[in-house]
Amino acid sequence: MNHDDNSSNPSNNRPFFDVLNANISRRQVLKGGLAAAVTSFFAAPAISVAAGRSGWNSQAGTALIGFTPVPNAEGGGAWPSIAEEYQFDVLIPWGEPLEPNGPAYQYPPNAADQAKQIGIGHDGMWFFPLAMGKFNRGANDHGMLAINHEFGTNQHVLGKALPESLEDVRVSQHAHGVSCVEIKKIDGKWQTVVSDRARRIHVNTPVAFSGPVAGHALLETRAGNIPLGTVNNCANGHTPWGTYLTCEENFNGYFGATNANETWTPNEAHARYGFSDGGAGYSWHRFDARFDLSNSDYHNEENRFGWIVEIDPMDANQMPVKRTALGRFKHEGIALTEGRGGRVVGYMGDDQRFDYIYKFVSEGNWRSMFDAGKHPLDHGKLYVARFNDDNSGEWLELTIDNPALAARFADQAEVLTFARLAADILGATPMDRPEWTTVAPNGDVYCTLTNNSRRTEPNAANPMAPNADGHIIKWRDADQHVGTTFEWEIFLVAKDTHGSEDSYSDPDGLWADPDGRLFIQTDGGQKDGLNNQMLVADTKTGELRRLFTGVAGDEITGITVTPDRRTMFINTQHPGNGDPRLTNFPAPLDGVTVPRDCTIVITRKDGGIIGS
Numbered sequence: 001m002n003h004d005d006n007s008s009n010p011s012n013n014r015p016f017f018d019v020l021n022a023n024i025s026r027r028q029v030l031k032g033g034l035a036a037a038v039t040s041f042f043a044a045p046a047i048s049v050a051a052g053r054s055g056w057n058s059q060a061g062t063a064l065i066g067f068t069p070v071p072n073a074e075g076g077g078a079w080p081s082i083a084e085e086y087q088f089d090v091l092i093p094w095g096e097p098l099e100p101n102g103p104a105y106q107y108p109p110n111a112a113d114q115a116k117q118i119g120i121g122h123d124g125m126w127f128f129p130l131a132m133g134k135f136n137r138g139a140n141d142h143g144m145l146a147i148n149h150e151f152g153t154n155q156h157v158l159g160k161a162l163p164e165s166l167e168d169v170r171v172s173q174h175a176h177g178v179s180c181v182e183i184k185k186i187d188g189k190w191q192t193v194v195s196d197r198a199r200r201i202h203v204n205t206p207v208a209f210s211g212p213v214a215g216h217a218l219l220e221t222r223a224g225n226i227p228l229g230t231v232n233n234c235a236n237g238h239t240p241w242g243t244y245l246t247c248e249e250n251f252n253g254y255f256g257a258t259n260a261n262e263t264w265t266p267n268e269a270h271a272r273y274g275f276s277d278g279g280a281g282y283s284w285h286r287f288d289a290r291f292d293l294s295n296s297d298y299h300n301e302e303n304r305f306g307w308i309v310e311i312d313p314m315d316a317n318q319m320p321v322k323r324t325a326l327g328r329f330k331h332e333g334i335a336l337t338e339g340r341g342g343r344v345v346g347y348m349g350d351d352q353r354f355d356y357i358y359k360f361v362s363e364g365n366w367r368s369m370f371d372a373g374k375h376p377l378d379h380g381k382l383y384v385a386r387f388n389d390d391n392s393g394e395w396l397e398l399t400i401d402n403p404a405l406a407a408r409f410a411d412q413a414e415v416l417t418f419a420r421l422a423a424d425i426l427g428a429t430p431m432d433r434p435e436w437t438t439v440a441p442n443g444d445v446y447c448t449l450t451n452n453s454r455r456t457e458p459n460a461a462n463p464m465a466p467n468a469d470g471h472i473i474k475w476r477d478a479d480q481h482v483g484t485t486f487e488w489e490i491f492l493v494a495k496d497t498h499g500s501e502d503s504y505s506d507p508d509g510l511w512a513d514p515d516g517r518l519f520i521q522t523d524g525g526q527k528d529g530l531n532n533q534m535l536v537a538d539t540k541t542g543e544l545r546r547l548f549t550g551v552a553g554d555e556i557t558g559i560t561v562t563p564d565r566r567t568m569f570i571n572t573q574h575p576g577n578g579d580p581r582l583t584n585f586p587a588p589l590d591g592v593t594v595p596r597d598c599t600i601v602i603t604r605k606d607g608g609i610i611g612s
């Protein structure tokens, strides 16, 4: 969703330096930086990567990208387009049964069926191979796909603008959350199979809390209800120990206030997190008191959302766990890597105008922590980024040990629950809507800054004012991801591509492959007649080619591959914005069939690596 809502950051944080040179083309800043390639669990050992990872612009001329780009002229309309060397298929549209023996799709769905069907709003996802035997047989054609269902409008899900009953609300709630499906390539076609591992996690699924905020009064409701559910599951991460992370983004929009029992007025934290009487139009609060901010039985319910949630895709009985050490904000996604000493490091964006980029570093080596009975995502330090105009940067720790935070918060649980307020106090740099992050195998971290129509003052890290079309920033942390300083530069400015055949706007989804390619997905008004799209960039040369375009009204988001990278899965989210007059995808065009969010399976016709 292209959340074009008002900024809720009133802190007016500014970088400590005035704008001297809006340095958008300084490409050499990190040359001579960290020389050794950091071993990464992203890099499959079977993949040989040419020398030259230790910097960029060092492999100019290497043809990483060999396909013919989709031309502007073919990138619009009601049906997707893909580069001529490639092909695509459709998998798990909204409403398909989770397993082949489940309730069949019908429109509109009922609540009981929807709880056993694929949700809507396909977004971040990850493929977890089900390998067999010592030769990893099956790893590339069989696995669990964990996939987020970010959102669906009432009009799309229910066929009406507002719910009229608790049953309607339950349909919407069951359409949100996460699906874990077992998928297999049978006779050349990926499909779901019957599975003990398959499950739906939605807004009413029991969940647990862990980390510093677990058990804190901030999470207790007066009615003493157990914690339930996850919502607005945007992008994702995955851990080196094989679990899936789903990120709760615009959770505020599902709450509203009826004012039936008492008058609700937003406090400072409510305002900073964007809570309002009306919410984002879902109107769940009219039939489900849990989402009614003015119902005192459920006070603090809103604090139970805005977290990153860990899910075991292999165990349908595992209770999803909200990892509070990662902080509470509008989590877009998390990119994990292994830092110095085996610490797990996660980079995270908070997607709102003028909000921040965060980093978590585990207390110690993640394997040793497990051995000691400590979960690596429960113990560590949370930082927020300050980007200086001289291309240096600092990670500012969100800790109650900082007197500036101790003056405002009672304990670390409060700091984490109101991370945005804490970050305001520390002087973090307000960014142009941080979306996805990804860590390249050479240690560079990339982050999409999708747009910011309200920016009036540029700075070096956010050089466009207003920033209608977004940019991509990259940085390299000191001390193999665990340091508190970094060096950064602008990688791409979207507007610079307009009028060319690699035109794009509003970068959002992002994934760095092990060879130096960067896959860029878009969500927003594209120029030059294009629908939203996925492009591939060569991070060493800056070359950009368009691999795929979606359908009218959709966004392209979510990206994962099989271990051999010869199958890629991406999503079309909200095709036609639900309007059958724009597209009926994935159904043939007929002008009446409601379009359905779905996963797109991409292969190269010659069986090659995706992106090549």
Ligand code: FEO
Residues within 6 Å of the ligand: 001, 003, 150, 234, 235, 249, 332, 351, 435
């Ligand atoms: Fe869910 Fe910021 O995109």
Ligand code: CA
Residues within 6 Å of the ligand: 001, 002, 123, 150, 523, 555, 557, 573
């Ligand atoms: Ca979205």
Ligand code: CA
Residues within 6 Å of the ligand: 001, 002, 003, 435, 450, 508, 523
């Ligand atoms: Ca977006």
Ligand code: CA
Residues within 6 Å of the ligand: 001, 234, 235, 332, 435, 508, 509, 523, 557
């Ligand atoms: Ca997004």
